[in-house]
Amino acid sequence: MSAAPRISAGHKLRFDQVRNAWVLLGPERAFMPDEPAVEILKLVDGERSTQAIAEDLAARFNAPLETIKADVDTMLADLAARGAIKL
């Protein structure tokens, strides 16, 4: 997977002041992504490839690229199956 994922139409990633947390809102659903997932989602812009997203995170968090890439792919595939991300 190296295509550029994007957040599906009708979905919005936003910071909720009341919960002090990021939320991904979609049609009759709300996802509460954990911290690693939030870092990934913030980089999902329809332009960056999953490879580029993984490289960015690996550099910033000083972590092995292969592990990060696998995490990115798993997380995005999960949200894609639920309709929140288009791969």
Added chain:
Amino acid sequence: MTDFPPPMGLILELTHRCPLQCPYCSNPLELERANAELPTETWMSVLDQAAEIGVLQVHFTGGEPLSRRDILELVAHAGAKGLYTNIITSGVTLDERMMGRLMGAGVDHIQLSFQDADPEANDMLGGSPGAFAKKRAAAERIRDAGLPLTVNFVIHRRNAGRVPQMIEMAEELGAERTEIAHVQYYGWGLRNRAALLPSRAQLENSTAVVEAARTRLSGRMVIDYVVPDYHAARPKACMGGWARRFINISPSGHAMPCHAAETLPGLSFPSVRENSLADIWNRSEAFLKFRGTDWMPEPCRSCARREIDWGGCRCQAFALLGDDHATDPACELSPDHGVMQAAVAESEEGQARFEFRKMRKEGLLF
């Protein structure tokens, strides 16, 4: 006292007026009239408060929410407060002009209901000739506007065999999401239960169709499936548990944990005209009454699933057993579970006709 975690969703029943007359309508039997509806400024204040207390999504429903003249203003206001806006509509008045205006107001999502995949059956059930064609046109408008489309089908014994055609139609319309939702038997649905409740074989067939379609359409279309309680072994966590996730507001401004809660005895539901949403959520007697597990009798109280299904549905317990504290009879651990089978047997006689929803005529008693 620390406040309870904030509500996720706000369901605004803006009006009970509707161009359709579906016999399973979830509105109460006693429909509220136009002159009882809240004015625009009160709905605006409710939206402001909702954003402040942490509501994430607002569902504009009814009746037909597009019947409210201030719908565009309300959607725009909610969006400006950062709330995700969802309109739940019959689509019959969603013409080109309204679609353009809703986009202008910044609507995030529209859920469009169909009564059937068969045009004639669709129009008969809604009591509105020509409705199907208008709904199809509305679906195309929603897609053309670039919004994601959710189509909703309500399932009962007369259309359960057409679930495959419904899913096919949803695909053809380019829906991202489809709801195949069996009737929930409250309000008009409960009144018409004998005419609507599917047999176990019908339910199992529809479940198999949905499961196969989910596999086939994975990643392309999400199918949400809602089953009727009457063939279940365990109750549903109604509304995600009493007053845990949602605030529902009736056209005249009564705040309730669910749209059917006014059927419960001895509870008075606070009005948003006189109470803040924060007080309603955190302190009102009605919201606290069945929140959590303290109210539970056995077999719920010691059940391992008590924080999964939260005792099921209070309205169903009261409607079927006359006791709003009882374990939902949908649960096979309920001593009254037999009432569910009795209802299935009654509907399987297949004799019942249904009654279309309607407003009671003023000044007429019956």
